[in-house]
Every structure is written in C-alpha cells, then in structure tokens.
Amino acid sequence: MRRRALLAAALLTLSVQACGVPDEHAPRPIEPSLVIPNPSQKAPGNSAGNSVGAVVERLYLVRDDQLVAVERRVASTSDVAALLADLAAGPTDAERAAGLTSALTGTDLIAGVRLVAGTAEVTFRPQAGGRTDDILAIGQIVCTLEARTDVDTVRFLQDGQVLKVPGADGALTDRPLTVADYHTLITDR
Template structure:
C-alpha cells in the first residue's frame, strides 16, 4: 500500500512541477532558430547556411569600464598574433558608434602558444610610461579575447621572457596563468 501511495504522490508531484514551470503546453512542436555556429567553432557548418570559410572572431572591447564580447565575421580563422592585433586596433566605426572603445591603443604585444600547449604567452613590450589607470581592463581585454578561442585556455604575460605580475579583476597581482573567470567582475551583463 505504501509503495502505491508513494507512486501516486510522485506522479502527482511531477504533474504539479511540470504545470508550474510557466510554459503553456503546446499541441505541436515548435521550430527552434539556433545560432549560426558556436562562437569558437572551427568546424564546418551545414552546407549553404553561411558563406564558405566564414568564421567568428571574438574581441573583448570596453563600454563604460566593462568588458563586452563583440563578434566579427572573418574569412579564415585568425592567427593568435592577428587576433591580438585586431584587438589592439580597437573597435570598427560601427562598434565605436555603439559606444565601444579599447584600453589597448598603442600597445605592442607578441603572442604565441608553445607546441602541445593551450596556454598563450603574451610578451608585453617595455615601452609603457608607468602605471595606467586602465591597466586591469587592458589585461582583461587580452585574456577575454584570447580565451574565447578554442585553442587557448589560459594566458600568461611576460616581459623579456619572465612572467609578469598583472592585475586581476579583484586588484590582486598574479604571475599565474589567467582565465576569463579572473575578470568576471569586469564582464558587462549579457
């Protein structure tokens, strides 16, 4: 008897929970419009859905002191160096009209990933004129942009080949590999 009551109670509970989800029941399935492809995917998409060779390039730009992921469509996957150069070049005219900027203007960076690794090493030139007020957001832009790629999981900054202590989103300095989570407080709400 108890098992029968338990099954009845479980069935009733399932009915109540499914009715309480806030979505009305529908008689027929609805067509879902899915995104063109994942932002970091390099795999081919279904034939005819987008121009041949078109891939996404994610750049993390700045609006009101917060990181904003911007997606550009490019004809081929960018090299790490080209990706960073596009970030340093800053927003396009249309992106600037949308209020986007960069904290990286006039910054010189060289980037690479050692063979068999997913840790990008970013060499920062020694041409900075002291501390910058936007230093944290500048490093955050680089980490956010590079870790948006499928071939990069973390970023280490170096100067003359030595690990450089850079500010994280919480203001602490780190010489360790950085990930986007280290700058979560700087991400603009989606």
C-alpha cells in the same frame, strides 16, 4: 610600405647586433611585434562594413568600464597573433557608434604572442613608466584570447620573465589567467 621598410631596417639592425650576443642555453623563438595603430589612423578592416566572412571572431571591447564581447565575421580562422592584432586595432566604426572603445588603442604595449600547449604567452614591451596595470587592457587580452578553443590560459611576459599583472580586483598575479579572473568586469550590455 613605409612600415615594411622600417620593419626590414629594424630586423637588419637586430641581426647585425646579434653577432655579439652570447650563446643561450636553449633556443628561443623570435616573435614579430604586433603593430597597434594610432587611433587617428584607420586600421585595415576597421570599417563599418566589416561584417562579412565565414568565421566568427570574438573580441572583448570596453563600454562604461566594463568588458563587452563582440563578434566579427572574418574570412578565415586567425592565429593568436592575428586575433590580438585585430583586438589592438580597436573597435570598428559601427562598434564605436555603439559606444565601444578599447583600453589598448594607441598603445604599443604588446610585442608579440605565441601559443604554447594551450597557454597564450603575451610578451609586453618595456614601457617608459613601466606600467602594465590597466585592468581593462589586461582583461581584454585575456578574455579575447581565451575565447579561442585552443587557448586555455593566458600568461604575460616581459624580457623573457613572467610578469605580474592585475586581475579584476586589482591584485597582481603571475599565474596564468582565464576569463574567470575577469568575470566581474564582463557585461552583456
């Protein structure tokens, strides 16, 4: 309830401030922020009993500095924003017990995501240190989103500009990424 009130207040503030913003040449969508829970808080559906549902959702988590695909059963097919929110919520109790973690837990790096002609465009918030170099976090996002049949590539944006992020080898790139860019980090153990 408190989050809804804060979100409503933020949206009201933004709409009032928008009155002085100059016109743009083309319309652009406004995307809601993803809320990434604090690791000490339980995320909805983040319990050991989260194994029922008609649809399988594939997420990539971390174990021993490697990406590991996990499958969760969910009630219905999620859109890209819901899938990314599930990833950002981190491992379930059962996944944690199996030694899985996430490079995204406890961060507020992700501002939103949208799907444009097969490319998932992930928008990052500006960070205090400006860091967007966590290879495992980027790999988790790319591999999880591309596991969907409607996502071919993943691109990262910040302040409306394409952002350079690291591939598995640490080299920065601004091109759209795929699972192939992180295949050396993926393990099945």
